[in-house]
Amino acid sequence: MGVVKEKSLQERVEHLLPAVTKPGRYVGGELNQVVKPWDDVQTHVALVFPDIYDLGQANLGIAILYDLLNQRVDVAAERAFAPWVDMETAMRNADIPLFSLENKRPLADFEIIGVSLPYETLYTNFLNILDLSKIPLHSKDREIQHPLVIAGGQAVFNPEPVAPFVDAFAIGEGEEVTLDIVDAHQDWVESGGSRQELLLRLAQIPGVYVPALVKVDYHPDGKIKTVEPADARVKLPVVKRILAKLPPPLSRFLVPNVEVVHERVSIEIMRGCTRGCRFCHAGMVNRPIRERSVIEVMQALTAGLDQTGYEEVGLLSLSSSDHSEIIPLIEGLRELLTQRQVDISLPSLRIESFSDELMDELQSLSPGGGFTIAPEAGTERMRNIINKPLRDAELMDTVRSVFAHGWKSIKLYFMIGHPQETLSDVEAIAELCKRVLQEGRQIAGGRVRVHAGVSTFIPKPHTPFQWAAFDDLSAIDAKLTLLKDALRGSKIKMTWNDPRASLLEAWLSRGDRRIAPVIERAWRKGARFDAWSDQFRLEHWESAFAECGLDPDFYSFRERDLDEVLPWDHINVGVRKSFLQEDYRMSLSGTVRPDCREQCYACGILAAFSGLRRAQPGGGWKCP
Template sequence: MKISVTDPAMIEAWLERNLMRVQKPGRYVGGELNQIVKDWDSIPIKVALAFPDIYEIGVPNLALTILYETINQRPNALAERVYLPWVDMEALMRDAGIPLYGLETKHPLNQFDILGITLPYETLYTNVLNLLDLAGIPLFSTERNEQHPLIIAGGHATFNPEPMSPFIDAFVIGEGEDIIHEILDTYREWKSRSGSRDDLLYALLKIPGVYIPRFYRPHYHTDGTLRLMERLTEAAPPVIHKRILGRLPPPPTRPIVPSIDVVHNRIAIEIMRGCTRGCRFCHAGMVTRPVRERSVDEILTAIQIALKNTGYEEVALLSLSSSDYSQITHLVERVSQEATRQHLVVSLPSLRIETVSVELMERLKGKRQSSSFTLAPEAATDRMRAVINKPIETGQLLETARTIFQHGWSKIKLYFMIGHPTETLEDVKAIAEVSRQVLAEGRRIIGHRASLHLGVSTFVPKPHTPFQWLPCDTPEQIKTKQHTLLDALKGTGIKINWTDPRETLLEAWLSRGDRRLAEVIYNAWRLGAKFDAWHDHFDYEKWMTAFQMANLDPAFYTHRQRSLDEVFPWDHISPGVRKAYLQQEYLNSLQGVLRLDCRRQCYACGILPTYKELRRKYPGQHWKCPEVPVHARV
């Protein structure tokens, strides 16, 4: 994009003239409660934090909230926010040569020192290219010089950084609260000596957890599989281990209060990080290990401060598996007292399927509480539950459903997944049968007020999980299973929705791709692909054309079984979980072997020996893992 306006005052003036021409002008003006505005001219390091989607999606993002508060606590740095404009605003900006800008001071992004991009999921990739283009920043790392911002990216999607490697200068692998300060200190030292851009990248190589793609070159076999990842300098580590915190810091308590309605208008408090359940399909459960908890007092203090700072009336206690928080009963008792006193709505997502979860939610239930209760069985037969390592008996699910309806909820949302390894049509039909049984329990208890909403997603075998060796279902297989479900549920009154098979394929390409896929992403963007996570904007044919232009077969990334000895594009990125452990879990899945919760028995996944020094520094209650048995130590 050609930029013709560079002065913040001119951008402000343009906004005043044009905001009424677009939907939701509040997306573009800033000025919200709790925004932080620092003096631009007196701060030496300027960081723009970008969420590559619209304002309503980006404002509640917890990672961006944490970094915004963390960076702005430094006297020598400022952080401003940027979100992607919707198509109406983008068209006006391109026509007028208005660059993408930080909301706080309206400075163009290309005047910042660092642009940090949050990538929680892969379908944001074309949005990243659009964001860079709207900022007037060269898309490819090799085309940037000392005058351009350093482009860094982090988030769950970056545990396979290769598809976006040509566009990003540096990836932050893992948790960002500590490493961001090391990056800022390194940048400041580099800036003070006026070094070259290569000098900066070499300096960043010294920070554990930072991956600089420029210093690595992939080599492929004739069949297209990766042969090796060559290091172009001895300074580049052969494996980049994710960064984690030994102890979780206090949560952010001054979140932005948006000027328009967003997807989550609430205070979000992370009560713990990590999961010990070992579900074999779950990427987040593998890459966020080990479990670390915040204390009840710390959580309560954060809630009280955040309430004063925001005026919100809703609090969400976040984690991957809230029922596994070791002090959950005590926490709920304390929070429910606060909720009653201040008339708050408190949500506790990610609960296990058991009656105690209903009792916990009952204590938090207020007059404005949702009438629905969400459960995620994921599979409906004992065989499939053993494959994915989610041991929930149908009787247990039905007992929990009865308790839910008896306690006054009228709607249950059930989330299942199709496309699991070795799944048959009988396994799919069982989803319908279990759903009918749940609805029958509700109608027996509360009559026709009982309703059931069924959400059915399609499995994608993600990197760093035991299923990373497996292929995805083909579109034909997915459609057959979806139609089987629809036929089995006709006339039941059960509402059902599912994922478009083509959207499943996009997620699979992007999450499992190698560096060659960057050309596909670039081609798709040039063809007009953006907002791929939005159903009404995703264009499958543009992606098919992009693959043809790159002379790549999309089926190579989706429908191919991997051999156990295949080198993956993400093998040089370590989440701390050993590939040998993942392979054993994959073999266990084929045999239907269930594994207990890691808190009850350690299976030597590799986390504890990898971070033994951190655990020694932060012993006791902060890490919720057992000691590694002597015979299993690696």
């Protein structure tokens, strides 16, 4: 009788694909994929985005690290994404572990797993990925044979809510620190040390935070008393990593097998922001501002189009119109548009940066398309409080210019629930939208469209509003109802996010380590894909808080004391806490702090990285 050959993991996965949606998510083999023979490299790194392929494959951070790691002959970087609910069920029924797309290897076979956490509502997906990979959820339960679990991304500037699940966090910009982590791991393997010795090695790397080596004590009222190293060799605070000069942008992009959210060559033209909006987490934690030159951007775009066949390019930044060479850059894009017939995608632009010349150039890129503006609030008073100073007259001048230059559609972004907001401020949002529509019809006729996008304010870590409270849910519902009633029949489209999803984000972004059992409990109850409206179940979280004996209001609706130890205080983003406190006090009186390109306010970023700037001058820093 012949011996029955055991099926490979790839064969077992292929058996599942006919029964699941978008099987192309799970096969790999894309153009520009890098596949290295498994036994030819020393270190295998799984780069994980804890959402479906359609979103993760378009993530620029994952793409950059994939390219960077695979440039090393001793490293193989492969990708893995969260399976959709039907594929997860099929995998669990067939006892198939989560696998990489390139070599179809179980994630447990990798030496390092790098997880991207750009937003907090991915936390339950992260736990699900560990479980699907048959890797212990808790760092303390992993042994020497288990992969090292690293997490990075915007959400980990407050790493505490997921601290028990992560071996080490890469805080800040990942291009250099990722390679440092690989080097430290390789040295540890050669030394034959224990897993505890590996964690100590990692803690010596600038920008790496190892939560198991840090202890937290609490006051009886639940506030944090101290955050201290558990080992004398560990130093706090952990200072984020930044690059003195942005490296050459990525030009070798993978071309996906299935439709993804952004199918384009994406280039980050600048990093950081100087505007100082008090609600903006990204604007604070990504300082200082550094730019790429027009030549570098255009060369990368051209190379990217050559290597992918894409028909769209996207310029990424927090404030593209603030780029010091924005006009020459748009001129270059117009030439590229003429040569390649590609579409150009720009993020929303700041009104403060607009000029007639810029309008003329922008119109040449997208004639007749849509235009996006983010006033964020309906009144000048409210915009002063949030430090987005914009006079109504200035806003309407821009609107008139937009329509006069040929645009037929404007999208306006607003936020409700700001500190000190009144119903009058909310009513002003509807009135402002109506004024914009009226101006548009007078200039461009009846085909003009106005779209109001409304989100809910979340007081984020490392911002001047980190001490503020999340607005009461009933108050937010009342404000949304007011806006809907005011805009009904006006021909203005209004969209809004679910305030309860924002409440979850507030819990997770403002939490401490005691939130971790809540996350695990919610996941065990079935919480998955919390960022997806059709999957989000607030009741899982409410019952998880109750079962863990934690009051969720402590993390959301409570205003923080200015002298309180915050869960993220031991993470240094370069902006001084005293600066944020001063800015918060200024918000209470509606005092504006102008763009810091006009004047340096000693936020701390230059002092924090003065040595780096001296060692590597000419990095395109745009601080005074």
